[in-house]
Amino acid sequence: MNLQLHRVISDITGTTGLSIIKAIVAGECNPLALAALKDGRIKAEE
Numbered sequence: 001m002n003l004q005l006h007r008v009i010s011d012i013t014g015t016t017g018l019s020i021i022k023a024i025v026a027g028e029c030n031p032l033a034l035a036a037l038k039d040g041r042i043k044a045e046e
Helices: 015-025 031-035
Strands: none
Touching: 015 031
16 A cells, blocks of 8 residues: 555644554555544644
């Protein structure tokens, strides 16, 4: 899996980053399922 999570999430040790990393380690590779793990407070940088 070629994924650069740090390009999408600035803090990969936060709630969203750790949730996504745990799911990847567990075998999840569906990008929509991984995106659904984001915390509601995450926002795009401007």
